[in-house]
Amino acid sequence: MDSILATFITLVFVMDPLGNVPIFLSVLKDVDPRRRQWVIFRELLIALVVLLLFLFAGSAVLQVMGLRQESVSIAGAIILFLIGVRMIFPSPHGIMGDTPDGEPFIVPLAIPAVAGPSSLAIAMLMVTQDPDRMLDWTIALVAAWAVVAVLLMASPLLLRALGNRGLIAMERLMGMILVIISVQMFFDGVLAFLRPAPV
Numbered sequence: 001m002d003s004i005l006a007t008f009i010t011l012v013f014v015m016d017p018l019g020n021v022p023i024f025l026s027v028l029k030d031v032d033p034r035r036r037q038w039v040i041f042r043e044l045l046i047a048l049v050v051l052l053l054f055l056f057a058g059s060a061v062l063q064v065m066g067l068r069q070e071s072v073s074i075a076g077a078i079i080l081f082l083i084g085v086r087m088i089f090p091s092p093h094g095i096m097g098d099t100p101d102g103e104p105f106i107v108p109l110a111i112p113a114v115a116g117p118s119s120l121a122i123a124m125l126m127v128t129q130d131p132d133r134m135l136d137w138t139i140a141l142v143a144a145w146a147v148v149a150v151l152l153m154a155s156p157l158l159l160r161a162l163g164n165r166g167l168i169a170m171e172r173l174m175g176m177i178l179v180i181i182s183v184q185m186f187f188d189g190v191l192a193f194l195r196p197a198p199v
Contacts, residue, residue: 003133004140007126011144013178014080014118017151019087019171022164023113024155027104037153039103044149046106047114048142051123054115055141058124059131072128073189076121080182083118087175114148 028036054061062072126137151158159167 003130004136007122007137007140008144010181011119011122011141012147013174013181014083014116014122015114015144015148016083016087016171016174016178017148018158018167019174020113020148020152021155021158021167024109024152025159027109031103035103040109040153040155041149043104043106043109044114044145044152046110048145050111050115051119051141051145052138054120055123055127055137056134059127062124062128068193070189070193072121072125073185073192076118076125077182077185077189079116079121080118080178080185083116084175084178084182087171087178090171114145114152 024040028039031039062068123137123141126140127134130137162170
């Protein structure tokens with residue numbers, strides 16, 4: 001249960017719903033207000049499908065490409081660290097860079113805002129670490145996605161409640177937590193890589 005909770009919390013932080021609120025609002029500002037909720041819901045569903053694909057096919061992808069579990073852990077940690085740093089010290093274009101004009105489709109809201117490199121890497125990592133607990137990992141992933149979906153669907157209300165300063169403060173805090181998680185993931189990956197193989 002602890003590992004499910006830890007995975008759930010990590011995924012929620014990685015998907016960064018509070019940090020994505022300004023991105024969603026900015027990208028959707030020119031979309032017809034009557035379509036905004038539908039567009040957000042559609043993008044969230046696409047993100048869920050992509051996350052589940054990586055969860056269930058991640059192990060096979062690693063085997064086909066000849067990648068080790070430790071490589072995914074270290075790579076995921078580096079990406080997570082970079083995202084955390086950009087959350088603490090944001091660029092003028094936000095965490096994901098500049099966004100295209102018009103109504104978004106898949107990019108940048110579904111991918112990489114919600115289903116980003118770190119969340120996809122964590123989904124693959126969960127399976128490679130313990131493939132016999134697919135039900136647990138699916139529950140953790142869907143639960144994290146549901147929390148993110150509720151927060152992003154309520155993004156206009158959230159912005160009104162917290163204000164810009166409140167959202168910025170929450171994003172900085174989540175960035176710090178992500179940096180700490182990424183450092184732990186990196187060391188775990190390096191230690192697993194250096195551990196001698198069982199004879």
